[in-house]
Amino acid sequence: MAKTLAERFRSAFVVEDRWKLYFEGLGNTLLMSFFAVLIGIVFGILLAVILYTNKRTGKLKILSFLSNLYVTVIRGTPVVLQLFIMYFLVLVSVKSGILVGSVTFGLNSAAYVSEVARAGLESVDEGQMEAGRALGLSYTKTMVKIILPQAIRNMIPALFNEFIALVKETSVAGYVGIIDLGKIPGIIQSRTFDYLFPLLFASLLYLAVVCLLTVVEKYLEKKFSKGDRKLVYKKRFGGKKKCATH
């Protein structure tokens, strides 16, 4: 290995326009993550609402049994095997690996999101539901307009924890031939016999995605914390210390 760092850098990025490969992989990773998060949120919150409704009202017995079963099975088995099952057994006729990946990771994430969302729903004071119902709002309307907005605010940190894990988890997609970002360093190494820059750069890209997610998280937390006691206090006093220290 008499190559200089500059040569190794060139072969990792410049030769044959290899830099494009990283972004292709990144694109696939983002695509899969995006749809997986979407499926995870929608399906996960649905599961949570079913479980919550059953616990509070005793209704939806069968649905809540199925939801519980779903969460148990999904959380109890490795995501790689779930991916294999989907790719080789269930969605055999689906050509797009990305699609199979999105669905698998989405359905997997939903199980985790459902627990996060359930905790969020339960963190909302029971009086809120009572006040909504006493005003003549239906259960669904109260859920959508009053309970969920407050629950989501409490869910955000744990929810993003899940999404951050999800983005990195999609890197197992390489097992079924999906060219995602996690697969790229291997591909390039097989041509250059050099892992250094490919691994560093791919990791850097994952890190960038996660940092971006964190920015979104902070933004959403702020947006949903309207009416929050601490924020209101800060606004009123401009964050100044009121304590006199002379």
Added chain:
Amino acid sequence: MCNTLTHEKEPLIKTVDLCKSFGESLVLDHISASIYEGEKVVIIGPSGSGKSTFLRCLNMLETPTEGSVFFEGEELTHASNLDGHRKKMGMVFQHFNLFPHLTVLKNITLAAVDARLHANRKQKAKLSKKQIVAEENEKAMTLLRRIGLENKANAYPATLSGGQKQRVAIVRSLAMDPKVMLFDEPTSALDPEMVGEVLSLMKELADEGMTMIVVTHEMRFARNVSTRVLFMNEGKIEEDGTPQQIFDAPQSPALQSFLSKVL
């Protein structure tokens, strides 16, 4: 313990053999009572006597174990349009239960706008959502002006004092134009200096002729504002009479002992 007044009209709210138990314990024991339009009924009694549970059964926040509740002649336990009936029964809670993620104005208009939209759809009327929202906002502002909080319209509940919160909660119910107001210990969670402002708003409502059912420990309010007092003990209405009868000539030993403790 029957009411000495004679009523030609149907009662606004009537319960027949109302029972409620939580697990093993029987909280309401075959309560039959009638409440007529215009009455200001105060329910008193020791804690655990079932006052709040009784009140919460009237709008089905608690589902009765046995017996029935009638509102305007319709049975609520099996009503298909329970939400519709609830719109006509305002309820004020001990802990205010304002919606913390919505502004004061939105707290007041949320359900009112929803109800109007619902009615609009049924009647196929031509009012747009915008018009309805504007009208409800105007109405909410009138209500806020009445309680002197018009400058808080766009504030969030967390910025209000307890007394202000409860007054907003009261006008939130009023925005629905209810036929009856249920108050569940509306002043019990307030600092002492804020009790007065809430009680005086309630007295105003009473003077305007609002039908009210109030669970409270404020005996002075019960004596001065109510037209009828129910004394509950161990899941039963033990005494039912005018405030004078209840406070000046209590019959049952339980009421006598209760009054000796609270007066």
